[in-house]
Amino acid sequence: MRTNCFFYRKKKYSIDPNGVITRKSPSNIALIKYWGKHNKKIQIPLNSSISYSLEGVYTVTRLIYHLKERKKRNPSIKIFFSGKEKTSFLPKIFEFFHRISFYCSYLLDFNFIIETYNTFPHSSGIASSASSMSALALCIMEIEKKLVSSLKEDFFLKKASFLARLGSGSACRSIYPGLVVWGHHKSIKGSNNFYAIPYPYKVHPIFTKMVDTILIIDEKPKKILSSKGHQLMNIHPYAKERFKCANKNMNHLISILKVGDLQEFGELIEHEALTLHAMIMTSRPYFLWMKPNTLNVLYSVWNFRIQSKKNIYFTLDAGANVHLLYPIEEKKSILKWIYSDLISFCTKIIESFCY
Template sequence: MKEQDFILKSYDATIKQGAVKWESPSNIALVKYWGKKEHQIPENPSISFTLSNCKTITKLTYTKKESRDFSFEVFFEGEKNEAFKPKIKTFFERIEEYVPFLKEYHFKIETSNTFPHSSGIASSASGMSALALCLMSIEEQLTNAVTSSVVEKSFFNKKASFLARLGSGSACRSIEGELVVWGGNKSTESSDLYGVKYEGEVHANFKDYQDTILLVDKGEKQVSSTVGHKLMFGHPFAQERFAQARNNLSELKEIFASGDLKAFIKIVESEALTLHAMMMTSMPYFILMKPNTLEIINKIWKFREETNSNVCFTLDAGANVHVLYPYNEKEAVLGFIEKELASFCQNEHYICDYIGLGANQIED
């Protein structure tokens, strides 16, 4: 589909008010997206596990108004939050062409997370995807009043992902599950414009995969992902990195089909370390890993060598560690985490999660 396919052409703007509510999960990339072109287009494809427990819950109440400008208020965890407003305004400006009713309503955005904000879990991914889904539900209501036809689910999800991408690139991978691909490539069916549910063969080894997130540092990152992406412009290793990501995605397709967990570990851990290598070799350069991040990685390597476990790690653009492992190793790995890794977490805090199926609408 093209951008023009997502432009809303007719709707009933006489509807006075309403409310919709969605929950949308975060996701963890296996092949990382780092570097983007204009309009949130990725420089390289990525693929992610959709999470289940780590999610954002957003209620969007809309009320008809007279003035022709963006009008909204944001409540986070029950408290009015002005800090989120600039990012949401930028989001609205980017999507207005595709969601033309935005200036006709005042919006009350009430949102909360099931995980600590700025904890290294992709809250922008879950937050922006939840907001995009709410806007799509409103579009569906306004459209149905004109056409009396239901918006097809495939179009609904694609446009929700398309809109979410314009708020936060990785948010486009949070609409569906279990695996989602984003970014055009020769290995899989996918698009630069929105995330696509991975339809390739997936071995039983990857069903019910577990992700325990070790919260090494719950503070704000010293360098935002937005700034980090921009530093890929002119990066001396950028083109090699983009080619590496494409090759890794192609290899993962075969790994998912074969169930080769050892090969999966090599790709996933290499991707995590390459992401941080790009940060450390940018100009200006920066390091988001903390000493405890490295302690955890070394402990995981040692445990895997001693037990022949299939546990591995991945990292987002932060200090926290996502510990990935098959369901049949859950008891052993959680025991290892509690005994040897929890002490490296802030306040010994970690979150147990697993692969999920995507976002859900909530009846309020």
């Protein structure tokens, strides 16, 4: 389906036959979760979502391009991850290039080498596809910028988000810093299903300085990838109610972000995280991404919060690992507790910020 044709770039151009582009892009953590899409090929969400982009948790991608000697329909692509060739990544990359070729027809005239690495484990539930596909989309837009010197920054970012979405839905949110919205929601001006936008409304200062400490419970790639989970929402018995709940929670979050209510914020993001996993556990076939130590961390957070009165809350993406969100003012005491009481439940701790 050829949606948003104003992103189409005609084939007539003049560009250096060889080039190298490097871009980095962050992972993100969704507060209101996107789970389920209309059609896997065009990546249209069944509910709106909002996320924080994360400092220090990112993918770096180096895109090397060479003009083809002979015209062929498809480009030649090699991909290296952390210095090793990864042929297993090629099907997804070829599918991505196929999807975006209508909007970036110039890609068909080049061959590519993609060199990429993460600062965190891939395919383990920390949105590695979001950071990797958004980094690649930014590289591609840098090529387009060489073609069109008058390209405006706003268009550059919108189209990068649009392209990233066609590789991984949540990748469209990683194009921007801060709080980012993807998916049409009647209460958020400018929100749409084709690309993400920076959150357009007032945000209380407390939510502009949030810490995200990530506990790596399991570094191994997930046995069941998120793409499979999204597909199962099309036949899920509770899907319609989930989409209604997500939209209602988005309205609630708009109010929370404005007034700065940390307790309401925490309760809402924990509810969203557990709802996501409830959908996973009640799919057909059903499955479970949480590990025993995931649950140990969640119960520990609940108990510590009651005893200490600290504003620490958890959220999870589609995996076993846990994100702990809390205000920067409480970082010292909370981080001390994390390293003393939670270290035994995880293999690694990643300190990050929501920026």
